Amino acid sequence: MFAGLKSRLNEKRAVWSKETQERIEQYAAYERSRSLEEMNRKQAQQSIVNQEVEKYLRTVHPSFLLKPETNRALLNMLYARSEGTFNINLSMTKDMRRAYSFYHNELKVFLSLLERKGFKTQGQEELFLQSFLTKLRENNYRSLAEAYGDFVPENASVTEAFELYIDTVDKENKYESGHLDFFATYLNHKGIADFTWTKGRMKRRLKHYEKAHKQEFKLKELERRLQRIS
Structure with missing residues (x-):
């Protein structure tokens, strides 16, 4: 059972x-x-x-x-x-x-x-x-890379890149959002800097660098103007 x-x-x-x-x-x-x-x-x-x-x-x-x-x-x-x-x-x-x-x-x-x-x-x-x-x-990156070319050499320092950026890009656009985004990406691609900075911080660093070397940039601008005359 x-x-x-x-x-x-x-x-x-x-x-x-x-x-x-x-x-x-x-x-x-x-x-x-x-x-x-x-x-x-x-x-x-x-x-x-x-x-x-x-x-x-x-x-x-x-x-x-x-x-x-x-x-x-x-x-x-x-x-x-x-x-x-x-x-x-x-x-x-x-x-x-x-x-x-x-x-x-x-x-x-x-x-x-x-x-x-x-x-x-x-x-x-x-x-x-x-x-x-x-x-x-x-x-944005493609457009500005075509416009400015490869303007920073290999193994350049960040400060050298700052100087070349300010010298190369259109004066009125160097702190424009698209240009700053392009520059940060460009430096990453070049291996010059691993940018973890915010765009705001990079803008402040660029402005500080430009202000610290204001006289030198003025001299370069004057030289370019005189060269165009000759």
Whole structure:
């Protein structure tokens, strides 16, 4: 009797174990399918952003957005758009005002176009901005590298690089966000400095260097003017 009960119990346990294993396998298959769908969705969204941002940035070059404070402000504007709220800071810097104007006059229109093509901005604000800034930074670096060439020799010191940068770039643009971003990346590529500085700190160091060597830079500028006459 007990042997029969034990046998039937073992049979039931075997059935339960099999059913449990089947449920585990079904759930695992469901999770794999869901993960694959999510991966495909993200890839499709990334593809839309990459293609459209690349084309869009052939028409505009908002290098002022490469300033960290400015692109953080832009991210807040994107969040506000998704939430249906209004975002404005009355004590805005010049670059902040440019970012605000660019967002309302340009970027909002571009986002609407992206959304028509299937991109979902809400919940993917950071993905969009990261893709946008990455391509903007690439374009900015390529453009300025072509404009100024390889102006710092190998094995130059940071101070030598500072001097050559100030001598080489357009006077009115040497502290512009795009130029500072280019210079930091350029020094990294050259292996001259592993720049962990913020752009703000590099700007302060450059200004300090220029001020300390103000007379020398004036003499060089005068020499160039006289050479153009002769």
